[in-house]
Amino acid sequence: MSARSKHPPTIGESTPAAGGWAAARSLGEILLREHVPRSGPSLLSHHNKPDGYMCVSCAWAKPAKPHAMEFCESGAKATAWEVTSRRADRAFFAAHTLHELEQWSDHDLEEQGRLTHPMRWNRSTDKYEPVDWNDAFADIGEALRSIPPREVDFYTSGRASLETSYMYQLFARIFGSNNLPDSSNMCHESSSVGLPESIGASVGTAILSDFQNCDCIFYMAQNVATSSPRMLHDLQDAVDRGVKIVTFNLLREPGLERFINPQMPSQMLTGRSTPISSEYYQVKNGGDIAALFGVCKALIEADDAMKALGMSKVSGSDAVPHKPDNAAAVAFAASIAAADKKHVLDHDFINTHTSGFEEFAEAARHYNWAELERVSGLTREQMIQAARTYAHSEAVLMIYGMGLTQHVMGVQNVHMVANLALLRGNIGKPGANICAVRGHSNVQGQRTVGITEKPDLVPLDKLKELYQFESPQWEGRATVDTCKAIMEGEAKAFVSLGGNFLRAVPETEAMEEAWRKLRLTVQIATKLNRSHVIHGEIAYLLPCLGRIEIDEQASGPQAVSIESSVAHFHGSRGKAKPASEELLSEPAIIAGIAKATLAKGRVPWDEWVGDYSKIRDAIEATYPETFRDFNKRMFQPGGIPRPVPARERKWTTPNQKANFITPPRLFPELDIGPGATEVLNLATLRSNDQFNTTIYGYGDRYRGVKGTRKVVFMNEEDIGRLGFKEGDFVDLTTAIDVATTRRVTGFKIARHAIPTGCCAAYYPEANPLFPLAHHDAKAKTPSYKMLPVRLSLSALSSRS
Structure with missing residues (x-):
């Protein structure tokens, strides 16, 4: 009997926090379903341990001092799925x-x-x-x-x-x-192309100790509770010592809001959860460049104001200043000066280590706030507040996932993450690095040993x-x-x-x-x-x-x-x-x-x-x-660190500098044709009951879904504006490259906290909608996180 037939399709309330008893129950259920209730727990005691096996699910790091249970719900499901008695x-x-x-x-x-x-x-x-x-x-x-x-x-x-x-x-x-x-x-091909151009590294520069040394985390476009739940331990530890986590994400995800640690009896017995994000900004689908440009613009204009008003304490900052043209920039600059900060931007780092700053700064100054607000879906005040938090922090860890890379402008999204880091020297020092969270367990390592179509x-x-x-x-x-x-x-x-x-x-x-x-x-x-x-x-x-x-x-x-995701080699x-x-x-x-x-x-x-x-x-x-010394060091605690010169501020780019790279536009140029107001931008998602194309079951408790995967998540305003009601069944049709009709049918509308003009559906059920040519020009990564679609009432709807 299939898992689909056991539960009639329903959509209810989302789980308010990641982890907790729901995660524990889910683990027990799959161990029973795969007929490994005894052998499964025994195996899991070796999961991600120094002499055990590396998780076959995500690529998150294996710590030198593992927890007693160094596995998450997703990893346990993957283990049970593989050692099933079936x-x-x-x-x-x-x-x-x-x-x-x-x-x-x-x-x-x-x-x-x-x-x-x-x-x-x-x-x-x-x-x-x-x-x-x-x-x-x-x-x-x-x-x-x-x-x-x-x-x-x-x-x-x-x-x-x-x-x-x-x-x-x-x-x-x-x-x-x-x-x-x-x-x-x-x-993550967008990372493999974009990061080398920006910092001369094909992988992120972060290591696990950065979580202990940072005082702020910018978390972008990655659903930690579904894609890499073990990272929640690192985020929780950071929050407990006062680190602010600033999140930019399309959806409000429980794992980025609250976490009940299944390995903390005090939380499991009381239901007390740890709040994860201190600031949460829902960016429109495809609006990441605009959102990050807004943060950068706020930083650059505040720096201009600091210089113009004589508040800067940076040596050599007597260049002709840009006059402050708004009170917000002046107030921002004053807050930095009052906190006894030398500068808004790290000019010593920029002058010594980077190229392309002036061109990028001019582009940031040029964009008007109204345009940045329209494309990003954020307000000016939100982008400035994120910039304030960033400027008041000394070591910021940048974390991002496939929500940035699977775009038509995925490489430019990666460039913008690097640009933001470079403005304040947040690469190559303890706590301040870029963490590109890979998905599958060794997808990064395969490239390291030659799995690539590029002979150079x-x-x-x-x-x-x-x-x-x-x-x-x-x-x-x-x-x-x-x-x-x-x-x-x-x-x-x-x-x-x-x-x-x-x-x-x-x-x-x-x-x-x-x-x-x-x-x-x-x-x-x-x-x-x-x-x-x-x-x-x-x-x-x-x-x-x-x-x-x-x-x-x-x-x-x-x-x-x-x-692993932090470029360490581990034995298994x-x-x-x-x-x-x-x-x-x-x-x-x-x-x-x-x-x-x-x-x-x-x-x-x-x-x-x-x-x-x-x-x-x-x-x-x-x-x-x-x-x-590969064989000698393979099982050393914490793994073998892969040499990444950018971690030491050595830039293996053609000009031997880290590069500010200015995206040519805020949003991709897509030919939608007439009726653009009826078009929504679709993003594909993973449920908490799947890993990539492996479907463990037909549920997603983090979004309140049971018994189905044919769901389209929409903003309540868009549901009414387009003439639908929650629970309707709709067909989705691709709104670009219309010479070929691409359609999926019978998707149930679910009201969700998602920005207007956007919708979301599960991968791979929505894959038939994506034209092969809809990908990043350089990386050729399919744009699974942004596709214009039209919705129409399905023959399955109760109203048909």
Whole structure:
């Protein structure tokens, strides 16, 4: 029975706080549902512990001194989901055709449990049937050799270890392909492009100790309670010592308002919660640049006033001042002077370490408040108040998530975060850094060891020296490029290391139709999903060990390594009994395909599979500065810090400076056409009962939803203005690129605290609405957080 059928769809009141007894009950429910009420708690005692396994859910950091229970609700669900006693075994596949399974929901496919045997699709029966591992490798190798390398794509989900990822990218390059799309292309690629331009680092500069050293946190566009709940402990500790948290977010999220810590008996017994945000600003969808420009404008104009009125105590600040043109800037400047601050902006830092300040400052001065208010959805007073809090703080930690990166102007959003930090020197000192919160557990680490379509980001000369082959020099395909190539028939084979590609990408319907025309699809996975039941002409489903499981190889039990959101490498050692004796590890599967595909060369595939420490030696040989003494330090408490020069104010940009980069506009230029007042800007969301494309159940207690995921959250004013009422069922239609009709149907209207002109729906249910071309121009990250849509009454509505 599916989780959907157990609860009639209802939408009620949202949970007022994250955590608490509701989180504890949710944990108990999934342990019972996956039939692991005894083994589950035992495994969780090793969760994110120094000699245990790294969480298979989010990428949040593993502390040197972990809590007794170093897991959250989301991580516990992911663990139970992976070690479930349910099995999608030979009998299951013998009983179901793939055509039948196509009609199943995402939840119900994965709920069948762990895959147990390698499978090959039989065209005559339309079923997956068992196949010997060696036969599968030989057949896949033969098929790959018959296809030009440029027509083969090697996709990577965010869970694979550093060891597996290194082997995978090496296999692809020796084969002759740089087509290495990965899940990072769909989430934080805007950071990987924007941060290097601003500060010379492809990752954030923050480390865990910054939470102990900051006196203010700017928290932007990330739902901590759903996406990285363990961070709530760090936020709570910061609040308890007086740190102000200034939040900018589209929705009012319980985890950003209040937290009841399940590991604090005093809170659990009394229901007392910790208030998280001291200031909460709901920014309109796509209004992030305007909101941050408003904060910057307030700071710059106050600094101008401080100079003009002779209040500045900064040496060398006798440049011709800009005259203050408003009382607010003068009052702001006076408050800084009264607090005995030397300046509003950190001119010493700006002069020594940055470039581009004057151009950016002029742009900030030029924007008028009315325009910034209209685009951001914030008032002038709110933006000035955020600037005041920022200016009165000495060490500000900037935290942001995919609410900034998954935009048409995602790279510019990242630039604006860096600009705000640079104004007061809030990079490269204790407590003052940028924290880009990654989603999947090792999506950042995979890029570190070469999973990238961009050959200039990989030490190809070193790979040539080590393995004696000529790597292709051409730029490969990122995720949206791969989708386009599949739809246009330019891609012939797709090898997937985990993930549910078809549900994660835009253009769902067109992609599924084109997917069936692929010559070869190979899926390496732990559980069944939609990308497996829709398939190519030759299709293999290869089950692998999960990270939580004991990985026994020739040299004994193996460990793997993972990179966290704060760029530290950690060891991970599985503790659970494997789901099937037929499973192979990810490195063993990659090696098996590689040996069957490639001519014999210098890569010791079998040695690597027998002893993963030798893979780590190879990683260190390829990246000696990043992975110094990798094997020796892998399990050191707190992890191995990845070298990030910007943490030490060393800027590896072309001009050796941190750069103020001025966005060309406040909002993307989108062709909506007539009837713009009827258009709402849609953002996609995750529920607290899912992780990316994995759906644990049909509920979201943080938004009061039970029994459904087909919900559209709207402002009460917009509901009435557009002629609807709460509870109506509506269809959503894309309002751009209207030559192709993109529609999802039967979404129930839920009144919610969201700015006017905006609406929200769950990912991936809303993915069919997103045109493939609707992405950031540089990063090619799909704009899942902002899409103009129109709503119309559905045939499902009680009023139809």
